[in-house]
Amino acid sequence: MDKNLVPITSVPEVATIVDIRDEINEVKSFYFTFDRPEIEQAFKIRSGQFIMCTVFKEGEFAVSLPFSPENDPKHLSVRRVGKVTAGLHQLEPGDKIGVRGPFGNGFPFEEIKGKNIIYVAGGIGLIPLRSSIVHVLQHRQDFGRVILVYGAKSSKELMYKESVKEWQATENFETHFTIDRSEPGWSGEVGFVNQLTAKLDLPEEETVAFVCGPPVMFNAVIKELKLKGIKEQNIYSTLERHMKCGIGKCQHCAIGRTLVCVDGPVYTYKQIRTLGEQI
């Protein structure tokens, strides 16, 4: 583990929500800063890590981090799906949350310098990938071709519209968007992400892929990437599980012989295939 990243393990640090933005239906982004300046200064993450977020009086939940480790305001993008996230969605700017973390291994960054990168995301699967995308674009000269393939049910369900607009205007960043059914005014592709992936001309050699989305989409995309000649050990994804502690003790996130909170949440497809349990 990187010695500079000392996570907050037991007692949550209090943070203030400074801004809330609506993303898509039932998904909001919460921008936050730590109340203690020394924590605000010391808090460092790697792309792909997660935190345990306390919504006071409701509970704690594990959530991936969508911001880049460098020069990107700290925020969480959360879908209202259960009791605790519903509590979070009721909060307003100025309200407090608690934060433990960051936890988990994170996406590779230094190791993939010089390589081509393909991001494939479905729906809110773009949330954990955003951190890596922004980070890679901040160091664009260190990488080969960088490609994003992103799909959602409809244009309304596409996450991070502002970032996406920026990305589309970014030189040397190939972006491809698709929605499930055609809509008036939609100029992108129509169909599933895996179908779009199949159509693209992707580099085979020295290429890594980052895939995140619902399991059905995930499996279909993996199939296409393998057909394109991308090796299983070069396909990365991030898994989610019911988590209570974040530090490898409660065991709720065990998959086969690994614990998602300390051994993951980022795994290569080769690892996922041999975990000994369905994902």
Add this chain to the structure above:
Amino acid sequence: MYWLTSEQLELLIKKLGEEYKIFGPRHDRVSGEVIFDHLTDLSELDLQAAIPYNPPKFILFPHLEEILKYRYEPETKQARIEQLNLLEPKALIGLRSCDLTGLLCLDRFFLGQEFVDEFYLAHRKKLFIISNTCLRPFPQCFCVCTDSGPAAKEGFDLDLTLAGRGYLVEAGSKKGQALIDEFKLPEAGPEASVLKKKIIDDSVSSFDRWALENKAWISRATNRLTTGFIKPEVWEYIGNQCFECGACSFVCPTCSCFNIEEANQESGETNRLRTWDSCSFEGYTKMAGDNNPRKPVEDRRNKRFFCKLSYSQSKKYLRPGCVGCGRCARVCPGDIGLPNVVTYIRREITGEAGE
């Protein structure tokens, strides 16, 4: 090694009581069952009692524990989090070697992995352990198969072995030796180790035949579980017997899964509670939005045996996760305690018919 009389032992425990909260085996006043419990009355301590029905893990890892307390006022937007002081010196008297081994597994798991569990550490910091050799096994025992008995090898401050009318005492730490020195216990010459070895050998040889028979199969089961060569039908059979009551996890000296819940009080304070949990429960892996990666009961059930016996888990404990106390077999209403599971795996390997 030293000699200790019962009278001296009583004084020694009383002396420990001045510094430590004393826990040990006693008979429950109502049921008569042997329980490992806090002793408010030291005369209740019974070192000759049978193996207690509960392991001592609750002393370091309580079944329900407040780990944090906070007050949040939405009007003023003030959050005040209070960390609790869980440090309390405790002495565990008369620990059986299986339970001591279980405790060492918990130590390695909570303190020896990527992160240290600070709550467990607080309980563990000031602990005095007196282990007690089992002169004979109890009907449920198979510690000889899991290398965790009948006598303690490590982890104790003092180790007792009843020999005739007195105890042979060994110190396992400086704290233990200091106590021996303080009581000026007489040294028990070289014949004492011969005597202790004979006592342990007698204990081993009186194990039930079935326990000895299972001995080889625990390692074979470990091999099969690790390599994944157990047919799904075996897990289905075991899963069908499971009542999903979680009793096996709660009486296991090494099971340590937990849940965390917030409890809001009328006073406006919230307590963060850590409670025991079990991988046999359906909600164990259920995520928000009702997505549950482990659905069928056999899918969850084999996880527990994987956790007890597989090589990857053993690496965390530096030994198998099963300590051979037999409590799961005793409490399981579905008759799928660990020894029986090993038997099912054996039948699958050898092709022998079930009873």
